[in-house]
Amino acid sequence: MDNISMSAERLEKKTTIDLRKKHIGPSCKIFFSQDPIKIVQAKGQYMYDEKGQRYLDCINNVAHVGHCHPDVVKAGAQQMGLLNTNSRFLHDNLVLYAQRLQATLPEQLSVCYFVNSGSEANDLALRLARQYTGHRDVITLENAYHGHVSSLIDISPYKFHQLSGAQLNPFVHVIAAFIAESLQSCGGQVIPPVGYFQQVAEHVHKAGGVFIADEVQVGFGRVGTNFWAFQLQGEDFVPDIVTMGKPIGNGHPMSCVVTTKEVAEAFMSSGMDYFNTFGGNPVSCAIGLAVLDVIVKEDLQGNAMRVGRYLANLLEKQKEKHALIGDVRGCGLFVGVELVRDRLKLTPATAEAQEVIYKLKEEHILLSADGPHRNVLKFKPPMCFTGEDADLVVEKIDRILTDLEEALGLKLPDTVNVENESKKRKRSTDENGRQQPNSLLHGRGSSQGVPQQSKHLKI
């Protein structure tokens, strides 16, 4: 982009950092804390810093149809100038958007509640489930993350394991709900086997519970073959509640809960109204409609399928070449690369993953690592990501891994144990600035994300 606007920077970078330290909660972490990036502009799959330096964005799944898509900006700006008010008045955008969303879902999922964030959506999903079933307890997955409000931290091991005195809820007997991301994201890009959700749903329904599919990270065509990730499980699978978020408004704060008439009526029968000040306002809905239009108009779901497959193939070839790659998994433009120090023991290569992230940053490519051991490279770029973008990032990863393996003395097929050598390495910080014990020093057992296929290596 040639016309990068310098005027977007109003303060010296150092002043921005100082003010942030002074006025923003210290729990709010920044990427690359030792040398954070100041982004002033973005377009498509690219972000630009204050010097006009371009970064390839492989991580912002919120900017779903591409950063600052002109159709989405126009829809938002026009509606902002016309009307932005709450849903206690009739408005066409609200009902047209609900109708459009419904058309992408199984027929039973016909009732929408509009809220402002994935956290609000999942909190409401729990309230719906509890009212409908009359039960309170919830089954959640290991390493799950469903949001930042109190009720969701309770069911998000990804979060509550960060607490010193981790508080686990009592063992579950009678349940209100099973909640799972249709594909686990923060937990390490874990793909459930086909048919798994149907079996879970059967057990959950028998126990009097409902099935909540969390599509906050993975919905809206990202998986390529389907519009919703739960549809990967087969056409016969219908969750009782679906929650949506991040990509729904291409960055605009909005989200949605969709459920069946039965659940909605049970919720109504509690006698308590549901009102959300900003939820479903005309601007949010205009933006939501524009996002759906762009996905269709630009065939972004098809692009996610094609580019996603191409990227996965490139990465599979890297796996044949690099001992550090334990697994490549994903669907569409939601791809995880699990780095391991040892393909047999699956020792997480946490420090190496952080090194890859930092080296890629130097190459002006933004990628992150996640999972319980932060050793899974996580691709979830804007949906306009191209084959050339995939070529570029994989080429860079190839070089970084080659250097890393050389330094560590790791080889394929004759890998040597570098346990002792690694003790020289220092602690590192992850891309969020969190201190990570060096996994080369402190192996924390085998990875949670089980590779689909692992080669037995000579050690």
Added chain:
Amino acid sequence: MDNISMSAERLEKKTTIDLRKKHIGPSCKIFFSQDPIKIVQAKGQYMYDEKGQRYLDCINNVAHVGHCHPDVVKAGAQQMGLLNTNSRFLHDNLVLYAQRLQATLPEQLSVCYFVNSGSEANDLALRLARQYTGHRDVITLENAYHGHVSSLIDISPYKFHQLSGAQLNPFVHVIAAFIAESLQSCGGQVIPPVGYFQQVAEHVHKAGGVFIADEVQVGFGRVGTNFWAFQLQGEDFVPDIVTMGKPIGNGHPMSCVVTTKEVAEAFMSSGMDYFNTFGGNPVSCAIGLAVLDVIVKEDLQGNAMRVGRYLANLLEKQKEKHALIGDVRGCGLFVGVELVRDRLKLTPATAEAQEVIYKLKEEHILLSADGPHRNVLKFKPPMCFTGEDADLVVEKIDRILTDLEEALGLKLPDTVNVENESKKRKRSTDENGRQQPNSLLHGRGSSQGVPQQSKHLKI
């Protein structure tokens, strides 16, 4: 407004209603459910329906600086076109906005957390309080409303009293926090006496708790004399945590929690990061900055003080004239008029309040009623509300009350008991469409909002 855009209506009103019934959760109530209003455009303190009919808006405190203020729209549209991403990157809008907010607050309140709604803000405030104090329980006020997520319904009697099997938390012994709106809104526009918060804070601090001031409904200059409503308590009063919401973005989904360094550091020490996908994004912050600019540029706080006083004076004169008015109270453009059937017993005039609301709608004026008995007429208009607007709405209220009192046989100073006559009246619905037992039939004891002054009437 002459150039009211008809193109904003895309569906017949009946179709909009039908689609809403089909696709929007039935718990999401609409104003005037029997004949809801379809609003397609708004400007300043006016809203326009699909036929171009103008309504005077006395209720939308979210459209704080006036509906669709051009400066706010421009700021939002420009930033949407440039960059909208999360706070893991450095951005000047975030820190400039935090700095501007801090300048309006006592020095100690220097650390901000940006979130998307008042509910998210109050939930985070509870988490901050709990982490800082190490305690869990909370003191809340009768009829309080602090938000719609699970953790807040627990502390919002206004909400949980709607449940059939109302669940009260166990009696409070050791507390983490006292939470109160600086002026109670949904609870019936209740104004705490000066010095009350200082005394509460002293007890709360002694018990190891913190004081949370909820400014979601009443902040940003609405009270006229001060920018924040808690400042009405005197310059010596500093809450430990302040939560903000509704008016902060003039309708854009955003909100904020501000606290002290000590509380922020304790929260940090839990080891759990805080990340909010949309919170503090550049668009939200650009809009927040524009709202602050407009408040200053157009002296809206001064306007709130002047027009608020003028409106309160007009209403006080109405009280001298109308037996139904039990109390007029408020600060700035946050004014409540409590309607009572009997000034001695303070019997809530719930049905009459609903009648006023419906009759005003026929006159194209939007007003609502709230409080535990829904008998308090609630003024919280956009801050550009004028003296002429006040004249108009009070003139209409005068006529409606005159007709009502004539029909009921209510008089000042010789009021007669109309208990028997009233039995002929049917049940009515409130402005949210909720069925209300006719208070003329079923008096539910005296009102919670105690009038400052009440005349003893002959009965």
